[in-house]
Amino acid sequence: MSFGAMAAWQAVLLIAGAAAAAAWIFLIKIKPPRVRVPSLLFWRRVLDQKRDETWWERIRRAVSLAATILIAVVLAMAVTRPGPRAATSSRGRMLIVLDSSWSMLAATNRGDTRWDRAVREARALAASAGGDDVALATTVDGIVEGPTSDLALIETALDRLAPSGGAPAPWPRVGGADVVHFLTDGAHARPLDPSVVVHSVYEAAPNVAITAFDARPVPAGGAAAAEAYLEIANYSERPQQARVTITRGTAVAFDQPVALAAGELVRQVAPLAATGGPRLMARISAPADALAIDNEAVAWIQGAEPLTVVVVSEKPSAVAQLLKRDPAVRVLEIPPASYQSGKEDVVVFDRWVPPAAPPRPALVIAPTPSPWIGRVSGDEKNPRWTESSVHPVLAGVDPLTLDIKRAYAYDGSGQTAVAKSERGTPLVSIVDQPDRRAVVLGFSVADSNLAFAPAFPVIVGNALEWLARPTFDTAGQSGPVMLPASVTRVVAQDGDVVPLLRAGNRIAVSLRKPGLYRVEAGGARGVVAVNVGDPEVSNLGRTTLTAGARSVVPAGLGSGQPWWIYGVIAAFVLVAAEWWTWQRRITV
Amino acid sequence: MARLRFEDDFLKKLEYLHVISKRAFAGQNRADRLARKRGRGLEFADHRQYAPGDDFRHIDWKAYQRLNRLLLRLFDEEQDLPIYLFIDASRSMSEPAKFDQARRIAAALCYIGLAHLDRVTILTFGGTLGDETMPGRGKGRIFRVFEQLERLEPGGTTNLRETFKQFASRSRQQGLAVVISDFLDPQGFESGLKILASMGHDVFVVHIASQADRMPGSLGEVRFVDTETGELRDVEVTPALARAYGEMWETHAAELELFCGRYNLGYVRADAERSFEQIILHTFRKGRFLA
Numbered sequence: 001m002s003f004g005a006m007a008a009w010q011a012v013l014l015i016a017g018a019a020a021a022a023a024w025i026f027l028i029k030i031k032p033p034r035v036r037v038p039s040l041l042f043w044r045r046v047l048d049q050k051r052d053e054t055w056w057e058r059i060r061r062a063v064s065l066a067a068t069i070l071i072a073v074v075l076a077m078a079v080t081r082p083g084p085r086a087a088t089s090s091r092g093r094m095l096i097v098l099d100s101s102w103s104m105l106a107a108t109n110r111g112d113t114r115w116d117r118a119v120r121e122a123r124a125l126a127a128s129a130g131g132d133d134v135a136l137a138t139t140v141d142g143i144v145e146g147p148t149s150d151l152a153l154i155e156t157a158l159d160r161l162a163p164s165g166g167a168p169a170p171w172p173r174v175g176g177a178d179v180v181h182f183l184t185d186g187a188h189a190r191p192l193d194p195s196v197v198v199h200s201v202y203e204a205a206p207n208v209a210i211t212a213f214d215a216r217p218v219p220a221g222g223a224a225a226a227e228a229y230l231e232i233a234n235y236s237e238r239p240q241q242a243r244v245t246i247t248r249g250t251a252v253a254f255d256q257p258v259a260l261a262a263g264e265l266v267r268q269v270a271p272l273a274a275t276g277g278p279r280l281m282a283r284i285s286a287p288a289d290a291l292a293i294d295n296e297a298v299a300w301i302q303g304a305e306p307l308t309v310v311v312v313s314e315k316p317s318a319v320a321q322l323l324k325r326d327p328a329v330r331v332l333e334i335p336p337a338s339y340q341s342g343k344e345d346v347v348v349f350d351r352w353v354p355p356a357a358p359p360r361p362a363l364v365i366a367p368t369p370s371p372w373i374g375r376v377s378g379d380e381k382n383p384r385w386t387e388s389s390v391h392p393v394l395a396g397v398d399p400l401t402l403d404i405k406r407a408y409a410y411d412g413s414g415q416t417a418v419a420k421s422e423r424g425t426p427l428v429s430i431v432d433q434p435d436r437r438a439v440v441l442g443f444s445v446a447d448s449n450l451a452f453a454p455a456f457p458v459i460v461g462n463a464l465e466w467l468a469r470p471t472f473d474t475a476g477q478s479g480p481v482m483l484p485a486s487v488t489r490v491v492a493q494d495g496d497v498v499p500l501l502r503a504g505n506r507i508a509v510s511l512r513k514p515g516l517y518r519v520e521a522g523g524a525r526g527v528v529a530v531n532v533g534d535p536e537v538s539n540l541g542r543t544t545l546t547a548g549a550r551s552v553v554p555a556g557l558g559s560g561q562p563w564w565i566y567g568v569i570a571a572f573v574l575v576a577a578e579w580w581t582w583q584r585r586i587t588v
Numbered sequence: 589m590a591r592l593r594f595e596d597d598f599l600k601k602l603e604y605l606h607v608i609s610k611r612a613f614a615g616q617n618r619a620d621r622l623a624r625k626r627g628r629g630l631e632f633a634d635h636r637q638y639a640p641g642d643d644f645r646h647i648d649w650k651a652y653q654r655l656n657r658l659l660l661r662l663f664d665e666e667q668d669l670p671i672y673l674f675i676d677a678s679r680s681m682s683e684p685a686k687f688d689q690a691r692r693i694a695a696a697l698c699y700i701g702l703a704h705l706d707r708v709t710i711l712t713f714g715g716t717l718g719d720e721t722m723p724g725r726g727k728g729r730i731f732r733v734f735e736q737l738e739r740l741e742p743g744g745t746t747n748l749r750e751t752f753k754q755f756a757s758r759s760r761q762q763g764l765a766v767v768i769s770d771f772l773d774p775q776g777f778e779s780g781l782k783i784l785a786s787m788g789h790d791v792f793v794v795h796i797a798s799q800a801d802r803m804p805g806s807l808g809e810v811r812f813v814d815t816e817t818g819e820l821r822d823v824e825v826t827p828a829l830a831r832a833y834g835e836m837w838e839t840h841a842a843e844l845e846l847f848c849g850r851y852n853l854g855y856v857r858a859d860a861e862r863s864f865e866q867i868i869l870h871t872f873r874k875g876r877f878l879a
Contacts, residue, residue: 032809032822038680038801039746039772040814040821042836046829047821582808 006131011080015073022072026065064578071574078567081127081151092178093133093147096122096154097196099184100138102165102478102537106185106205106290114201118183119158121199125181126154127563137172139190140164140479147174164512165532166479186545187536202543205290206236208260209538213282213297213531214476215272217304225274226301228253231267232284234260235539242286246270249277260286278304278527279516294538298493298516300527306330307468312339313350318451319365320348322460329464345468345524351444360523361437361467363460366408366444373440374412383407383421383443391418392471393430393439393462397455404448415440428459430466434488437470437522439463470526472519474511478530483507486521490528493517598865602696603703603727605873635659668725669706670763672789673697674751675740676796678714679816680772682742685860686798690768691737692864693794695730697766703727707763710736713751714744745816746773748780756787765789768858770796771844772816778847785851792854792877795844799861803834 006014037043098104104115126134135146136157141164145157168188180195185202192198212231234240239261246254254270272280280299289295311320311333320333332344336352341359348363357372369375383406385399399419409425414433417426431438441459445451474481483490487507490498493515501508511517517528532538638647638658651659675694681687694710701708705725710733712718721736723729746769765784771777771793785791807825814821823829841857848855854877858867 030809032811034813035804035807035810036813036815037804038683038686038770038798038815039774040812040817040819041772041774042833042840043812043821043823046832046836047823049832 006080008131011077011082014080015076018072018076019069022068023065026068064582067574067578071571071578074567074571074574078564078571080564082563082567093135093174093176094125094129095135095137095147095172095174095177095180096125097137097139097172097180097182098122098161099182099187100140100161100163100165101168101185101187102163102293102532102534103185103187103291103540104163104201105293106203106207106540108203108205108290114185114203115163117201118199119161121183121201122158122181123155126151126158133176135172135174135177136161137174138164139168139184139188140166142169142172143174147177164478165514165537166477166510166512184545186543187539189544198545200543200545202545205540206238206240206288207291207294207538207540208232208234208236208240208242208284208286208289209291209294209533210282210284210297210531211265211294211533211535211538212267213280213299213533214529215280215299215301217302218271226272226304228270228272228280228282228299229267230270230282230297231265231533232258232260233265233535233538234262234286235541236288237262237541238288239264240286240288242284244268245283247281247283248272249279251276253280272301276304278302290540291538293514294532294534296514297531297533298514298529300516300529302469302471303328303465307345307464308332308343309346309348309464310334310339310342310344311348311350312336312352313348314352315350317348317350318445318456319350319363319460322451322457323348323464326461346464351446357436357438358523362439363463363467364438364440366441366447367410369410372412372436374410374415376408377411378409378425380407380409380421380423380425381405383423383425383427385419385427386422387420389418391430392466393428393459394418395462396458397462399455401453401455402448402450403453404443404450406447407443409442410440431522432484432486433522434486435522437467437486437524439467468524470519470521470524472526472528474528474530476529476531477534478512478514478532480508480510481528483509483519484521487519488522489518489520491518491520599699601869602699605700605868632661632663634662636662669701669704670761671697671701671706671708672755672760672763672765673708673710674755674765674767674769675710675712675737676714676746676767676769676771677712677718677740677742678744678746678769678772679742680746680770681796682815683798683800683860686770686796686801687740687742689858689860689864689867690794690796691740693796693858693867694766694768695733695737696864696868698723698733699727699730702729702733708733711755712740713748714742715747715750716744717751717754718744746770747775748773748777749775749783750780752780752783756783760787762788763790764792766792766794768794768796770801771840772801777844781847781853782851785853790854791848791851793844793848793856795841795855795857797837797841797857797859799859802837802859804830806830 098118104113104118106114108114108117131149133147133149134154135143136154137143138161144161145153148154168190179197181197181199182192183199183201186200209232210230211233212229215226215228217226228246230244232242232244239259242258242260244254244256244258245252253272258266260266278301280301282297284295306328308330309323311317311331313320313333314336317333320331323329323331339354344360346361346363347358349367350365351368353364353367353370353373355370364373367373383404385402388394388399407421407425407427414431414436415429417429419428420426425442427442429440431440450456472483483506485505485507487500490500490509492498492513498509498511498517511528511530514530514532517530519526519528635648635651636659638660642660646661648659648661673694675690681690698708698710702723702725707725708723710721723733781791804825806827809824812821812823845855856871856877858871
């Protein structure tokens with residue numbers, strides 16, 4: 001037996017002390033209550049009368065004393081958190097690593113999940129440490145608790161933990177760890193040190209899952225405005241009749257039964273109408289399905305919502321004229337005197353800028369000097385566009401078709417030139433900062449042939465898309481994601497704000513829960529979809545574990561519970577029995 | 589202290605009751621109870637030979653005509669009955685239920701006696717004979733009795749022998765003696781009652797007992813305090829001990845009843861928990877003490 005809360009000598013001392021205290025309390029003479037009787041005449045006679053005591057009467061005081069000491073001992077033992085000393089336990093540190101991939105949420109035949117089994121096994125292992133240090137880690141988060149000899153901390157951490165999927169972190173390491181226990185279902189193959197004791201919680205289970213889901217706008221000319229791509233799989237040994245539903249906002253966009261053969265993977269493309277919201281959700285249901293988290297997937301249709309653009313110009317703007325021809329854009333043209341920042345997606349400043357930087361993303365064309373744009377630091381006549389960076393704003397722009405008569409350079413901070421003239425004059429610059437997001441054209445439409453060049457709608461369209469709908473290079477799966485440094489806030493679907501971690505010139509966030517995340521950067525808002533969809537996770541009929549892994553046997557009634565709970569229960573039963581017998585004067 | 593007022597209905601019921609004495613005693617005043625001596629009553633009793641000095645008015649002239657002898661007509665004398673109500677006011681009676689029961693019974697018997705013009709004497713006793721009160725005759729005096737009983741406070745230790753020895757030390761007319769007590773006398777009840785019976789009184793015993801007297805129950809470890817003597821005794825009252833005590837008390841009650849039967853004393857047990865009206869109207873009548 002080991003004691004989880006303290007060293008063995010401390011536990012023995014505590015138990016002995018509790019027993020001695022209980023015996024002392026039992027034996028000290030407590031002043032009995034006074035009872036007035038009319039006369040002691042008969043009591044005296046009864047007491048003086050020699051009366052044969054029964055066997056029980058002779059020993060009941062001893063029984064009461066024994067019961068009292070036993071109650072104290074059991075309670076003291078509960079405090080010491082006793083547990084069985086495992087054969088693998090050692091005198092050093094123990095590291096317990098839990099596999100926190102999504103497949104650990106798979107239901108087993110007993111009604112619990114692989115994760116439940118792993119947590120129970122982890123508790124038992126921690127209890128068997130015998131007062132030695134224990135560290136707790138997961139495959140995704142690394143070390144989450146310890147090393148500590150306080151089992152309460154480990155148990156609290158176990159209560160708090162849950163599978164979170166995502167890319168695995170580097171294998172956790174604890175200095176001085178003599179034994180490492182890894183509790184896993186083997187969904188993902190991991191190179192492990194031979195000394196790691198692998199505990200398998202794997203149990204084959206049927207599952208139907210959405211393994212891929214995405215949506216994209218269809219290029220102009222197609223019959224539909226967008227289409228959804230869906231991939232579903234039946235990871236069970238029997239055919240299943242599944243039902244697939246795709247909802248767009250609150251409306252059902254697709255709903256039909258799908259017959260899936262055993263092990264079959266079905267890919268489906270569903271056309272989506274021009275109208276409707278950008279939010280898509282796919283659901284699949286089937287009779288034999290052990291994992292629920294992969295039954296749903298979300299996607300976001302970029303460009304499904306029209307952009308609201310405010311064009312601020314003293315004179316009629318060619319940009320406004322251009323945008324009015326685009327049905328996906330709502331344009332409002334106002335003079336500078338009427339400008340007030342509102343809820344527009346993008347604001348276009350044509351040959352005028354306000355003194356303060358606008359809170360919304362801005363396309364700035366040949367701006368007048370201002371504190372946030374800077375002063376004109378130079379100009380160039382007939383500049384030749386010779387240098388271009390790879391940037392979404394310049395995608396598809398043919399500089400050879402442009403004839404610029406005069407371009408101006410600005411010395412404002414935060415501007416990065418993505419297109420320059422031969423002499424280095426910035427022609428197109430971008431500002432991508434947490435408080436500001438802008439595209440600055442160093443030449444005006446009037447000083448160039450831009451209004452008539454094929455590049456005009458391309459560069460304006462690119463700029464609006466980049467400004468209003470930032471895209472982020474994510475894998476679409478849960479786990480850590482690197483985002484640009486201009487990102488200011490990431491909000492989950494349920495309203496929780498995801499903590500941001502600055503890593504150099506990037507922002508790292510951990511998107512754990514499947515769903516849509518709103519990413520805010522420089523006043524613009526983008527959406528990132530996170531789905532479980534992974535054949536490695538969803539195929540619950542396979543494991544990478546070898547036969548050498550120890551199988552966690554589902555234990556019988558009450559196993560997995562720490563012993564102290566039984567100690568407390570026993571103490572309460574004894575107290576109740578003692579109280580009952582004392583009330584009836586059976587014991588003293 | 590409980591008030592000893594009775595309801596009118598109950599008092600009317602009491603008026604129909606008579607205290608029964610097994611024997612006829614000589615009284616002092618005319619009343620409605622047949623006395624031992626012949627006298628001036630209305631009910632014819634016997635004839636006797638005329639003797640000089642007898643009242644001519646009582647000569648039975650019709651008998652003289654038939655028998656040619658002077659015979660005198662004798663009539664039963666109807667007189668009052670001396671009733672002595674002994675109330676145990678020792679500290680063992682200090683349990684309110686017991687003491688109230690004793691005082692109520694005494695008050696009721698007193699009312700019955702007064703209603704029938706009997707001569708009631710109330711005597712309290714603890715270690716010795718205490719106050720002695722003669723309220724007079726007639727039921728109108730009952731309120732004085734109530735007041736006196738309400739003022740009564742328990743005190744002293746029970747000593748029946750000493751009490752009745754003191755009672756016997758004075759010359760008293762023989763009559764009915766009612767002893768209302770719990771009979772928890774360390775010296776025993778026998779000698780005291782024998783003294784009372786030997787004085788020629790018709791003795792009637794009313795045994796007051798409470799639940800605490802009869803069966804205190806399993807109290808566990810307690811320190812008993814003797815109400816009379818103040819003696820302390822630590823006792824662990826187990827169920828077995830409580831049972832033994834209960835048996836001991838029942839033996840005591842049975843011995844008291846047996847003693848009364850042997851010496852031709854009336855005995856009624858009046859548990860404090862029982863209804864007082866039931867004891868008066870049923871138990872006492874059943875015990876041939878009231879009719």
